[in-house]
Amino acid sequence: MISYNGLWKILIDKNMKKVDLVNNFGMSSSTVAKMSKGESVSMSILIKLCDELECDFGDLIHYER
Numbered sequence: 717m718i719s720y721n722g723l724w725k726i727l728i729d730k731n732m733k734k735v736d737l738v739n740n741f742g743m744s745s746s747t748v749a750k751m752s753k754g755e756s757v758s759m760s761i762l763i764k765l766c767d768e769l770e771c772d773f774g775d776l777i778h779y780e781r
Contacts, residue, residue, distance in 0.1 A: 717754045723776040726769055741768050 727733065734752070737743045741764065747757055762773055769776075 717780045718756055719778040719780050720751045726771060
């Protein structure tokens with residue numbers, strides 16, 4: 717399972733909500749829903765998030781066995 721807790725923490729720190737990913741970054745609501753469920757998303761989505769949030773993959777996601 718993939719944990720996106722790092723992403724959620726970054727959003728909190730930047731005073732943002734999940735809906736801001738859709739409205740400001742052009743992500744689809746279905747992609748945000750997949751991330752909320754701990755499902756995988758494409759690498760291009762993660763790259764876009766890293767660019768927009770000025771962070772690295774490890775800041776966003778963590779793999780849990």
